Amino acid sequence: MMERYELRLSGSGGQGLILAGKILAEAVAIYEGRNAVQTQSYGPEARGGASKAEVVISDGDIDYPKAMSLDVLLSLTQESCAKYSGDLKPGGILIVDSEMVTDPPRGEYRLYAAPITEIATTRVGKVVVTNIVALGFLARITEIVSVGAMKKAILARVPKGTEEVNMKAFDEGWNAAEELLRA
Amino acid sequence: MMQGNQACAEGAVAAGCRFFAGYPITPSSEIAEYLSIMLPRIGGRFIQMEDEIAAMGATIGASLTGVKAMTATSGPGFSLKQENIGYASMAEVPCVVVNVMRGGPSTGTPTLPAQMDVQQARWGSHGDRGVIALTAKSAQETFQQTIRAFNLAERYMTPVILLLDEITGHTTEKVVIPERSTLEIVDRAAPDEPPGEYLPYRLTDDCIPRLAPFGTGYRYNVTGLVHNETGFPTNDSRDIACLIERLTKKIEMHEDDIVQWNEVMLDDAEVGIFAYGSVARSANAAVRLCREAGLRAGLLEPTVLWPFPTKAVLEMARRVKVIVVPELNLGQMAREVSLAAQCSVPVRRLGRVDGNPITPQQIVDLVGEVL
Amino acid sequence: MFDYLKYVREENFPHIWCSGCGDGIVLKALLRAVDKLGIDRDEAVMVSGIGCSSRTPGYVDVNTLHTTHGRALAFATGVKSAKPHLTVIVVTGDGDATAIGGNHFIHAARRNIDLTVLLYNNYIYGMTGGQCSPTTPRGARASTAPFGNLEPPFNISGLAIAAGASFVARGDVYNAKKLETLILKALQKKGFSLVEVVTPCPTAYGRRNRMANPVKMMEHLRDTAVSMEKWESMSGEERAGKFRTGVLCDVERPEYTEEYARLVEEVRTDR
CATH class of the missing domain: 3.40.50.970 (Thiamin diphosphate (ThDP)-binding fold, Pyr/PP domains)
Structure with a gap:
């Protein structure tokens, strides 16, 4: 029984991290039948700034909906990484975009870096799916949710006609993590 | 979701x-x-x-x-x-x-x-x-x-x-959305009398008027001026007092039907937490954490803020040694809690106004401090 | 002889208007127009704001809604949107509609929602004792413009036309028969229709502006209200100090509640 598992997805406004948080929460809550709560925090900017989405996962009821001590932090920008990494618990997982976060904070956590935005741009061919690449990468690293549930949740949320590119994005993220873990 | x-x-x-x-x-x-x-x-x-x-x-x-x-x-x-x-x-x-x-x-x-x-x-x-x-x-x-x-x-x-x-x-x-047929849905009461005898603001025992929808044959006047039973403006002192007193009485006399709250582990609590809205989630977590740490905390969680749950607060005040009120303001409800508790126990407020939520730990820390 | 009693709430008389006030003349013109169109009293809603003109609905035996200052058009928009089959008539004044309620006025016109608006323009806040309004002429005196008004006035009809109203007319209470015709046309028009009615306030405006005598004010109206046809033949010099009356704008534009009904037909899923 998992009491409480906390993730924070951070980056800048417009990267689709709030949607990514919703997808992750729905994968867990709807397609795996466990409990998940997603919250967000954002500034006045629709694009840019530091933005974050949090997902708390539990097999029991979730009272406090915000993250207190992070099991996982994903950061797609240096700014968001610097701003939010302080809440990561010792031994937690820090996932960063290796091109964007050039100076990851030092600490007692496990660092996983990959060129997430770059993968979206070159391997998938669309920068707008950066959030889905990130989800694929995160799903493989954390193993917090099944591939099947994630894919169902993605397909339920993305616009019609973009299913294929989003599936590719998820797979590319997953494969990048797989390569990293094998190396 | x-x-x-x-x-x-x-x-x-x-x-x-x-x-x-x-x-x-x-x-x-x-x-x-x-x-x-x-x-x-x-x-x-x-x-x-x-x-x-x-x-x-x-x-x-x-x-x-x-x-x-x-x-x-x-x-x-x-x-x-x-x-x-x-x-x-x-x-x-x-x-x-x-x-x-x-x-x-x-x-x-x-x-x-x-x-x-x-x-x-x-x-x-x-x-x-x-x-x-x-x-x-x-x-x-x-x-x-x-x-x-x-x-x-x-x-x-x-x-x-x-x-x-x-x-x-x-x-x-x-969110679980229940079957429509299982939901209790209330519709406003229709007038009891035909248009010829209709008084839109007729005085009734329950103090609640029966306003007919426009277009249904009841032609009457609606105004923000003080009005009598007919709906037309009045400056008659008795009519003025009657209406203004009724607007308060209408809610007060039905308080027992309106006011609702949840209680969490209040029976043996030494510290009573009063929390509402999203802060009630932090407070639920705090009660759990307090109990794990051996602190006897309980929670009164109103789901109706007005009319204020005075009786519930007074009842809690009789049982606990101190009341703690965490809220995302500087004591707006804490003052109300103090009034309701009638000075029988100390009321400690925990106001946070920096744009961040009150964390369960903040409440636990305060409970530890007041005990 | 027209039977006004058929439409009024006799028990609410005498009315609160001063002797010499033009508001009663507008009320009578409205009732004659309503009667000619055979509007069902149960299906008619009169909505008003605050001020002398806004007391009109209280005297009319239809569904009546006396709202807050400036907000009649907002309430009326709710009534009409929720039940488009109702005939909704808004009664307001120069201060109510173009000062505190100015925003609702331009947006109701822009939306082109099917409301008929009678705007009594008496150049002053009468009920509160003669303060300056957005239509008080430059130089005129008011209790808050004791040395003469410094501000230029609104051209209310022009404002409504610019904002998108589909029907705009200006009338006056001296030419009461003509006013009735204009109100009749406004009621028949589908869309936002405005009748700006120039009407005297001897008590609050006339008294401060050398026209305390109601007859003098009516004579002044007679001399300054000019029909559209005559206006066209007048020189700029001759037009000074006078105003046009008649239909100033009558165009076809999509009406809001009809457009919404069309949308509902398109997207409905509950059938």
Whole structure:
């Protein structure tokens, strides 16, 4: 029984991290039948700034909906990484975009870096799916949710006609993590 | 899975809401956005008005035709709506006003949570009147409380305020939407008499008028001026006192039906926590953490803020050694709790106004400190 | 002889208007127009704001809604949107509609929602005792412009036309028969229809502006109200100090509640 598992997805406004948080929460809550709560925090900017989405996962009821001590932090920008990494618990997982976060904070956590935005741009061919690449990468690293549930949740949320590119994005993220873990 | 704001829109439609007038304002706009999709699909009407005042006015106008109507806003818009909220109280027009609270004064912190409008909900409009204000701590509760807001509005012929906050509005979580047939839905009572004998504001034992929808053959006058049973303005001292006293009595005499709260481990508690809205979630976690640490904390969690749950607070005050009131303002409800507790126990407030939620640990720390 | 009693709430008389006030003349013109159109009293809603003109609905035996200052059009928009089959008539004044309610006025016109608006323009706040309004002429005196008004006035009809109203007319209470015709046309028009009615306030305006005598004010109206046809033949010099009456704008534009009904038919899923 998992009491409480906390993730924070951070980056800048417009990267689709709030949607990514919703997808992750729905994968867990709807397609795996466990409990998940997603919250967000954002500034006045629709694009840019530091933005974050949090997902708390539990097999029991979730009272406090915000993250207190992070099991996982994903950061797609240096700014968001610097701003939010302080809440990561010792031994937690820090996932960063290796091109964007050039100076990851030092600490007692496990660092996983990959060129997430770059993968979206070159391997998938669309920068707008950066959030889905990130989800694929995160799903493989954390193993917090099944591939099947994630894919169902993605397909339920993305616009019609973009299913294929989003599936590719998820797979590319997953494969990048797989390569990293094998190396 | 849905956020609280969507659960509010779903609850409204389930309650029978078929009219929404609004004006864009963070962090409530999603309620308007969802209803702009949902209402035309079921033959309802959505309209984005030119300002907050107009949105409140249009909501009242629609309700007078017999249609269940709602508007939604946040702090600055709530301030602007106050005059017409008072009108709805005075003319006894049922409607629901949702306020997804942010921090203030003025424009304040549009994207951050706060609970700074709880007293404005009670006293924001000029003049004496009874007020019903509900709150909710989760998306599921928001769904249910939105339905209850409509039910209370229709039953008591009054505007009902639903106070959410940014956390509740924007937290996405599971919501179970029950079968329509299992929901209790209240519709306003029809007049008992034919048009010829009709008095819209006839004095009744329950103090609740039976307003006929416009267009149904009952031609009467609605005004924000003090009026008598006929609905026409009056300056007669007895009529004035009768109406103004009734507007307060109407809510007070039905308090037992309106006021609701939850209790968590209060039976043997030494510290009673009073928390509402999203802070109640932190408080639930805090009670759990306190008990794990051997601290006897319990929680009184009102789901109706106005009328204030005076009896529940007094009862808690008799049992505990100290009351703790965490809230996202500087003591707006703590003062109310002190009054209700009648100085029988100390009341410690924990106010947070930096745009961040109160964490369970903050409450646990305070409980440890006061014990 | 027209039977006004058929439409009024006799028990509410005598009315609150001063002797010499033009508001009663507008009321009578409205009732004659309503009668000619055979409007069902149960299906008619009169909505008003605050001020002398806004007391009109209280005397009329239809569904009546006396709202807050400036907000009649907002309430009326709710009534009409919720139940488009109702005939909604808004009664307001120069201060109510173009000062505190100015925003609702331009947006109701822009939206082109099917409301008929009678705007009594008496150049002053009468009920509160003669303060300056957005239509008080430059130089005229008011209780808050004791040395003469410095501000230029609104051209209300022009404002409504610019904002998108589909029907705009200006009338006056001296030419009461013509006023009735204009109100009749406004009621028949589908869309936002405005009749700006120039009407005297001897008590609050006339007294401060050398026209305390109601007869003098009516004579002044007679001398300054000019029909559209005559206006066209007048030179700029001759037009000074006078105003046009008649239909100033009558165009076809999509009406809001009809457009919404069409949308509902398109997207409905509950059947």
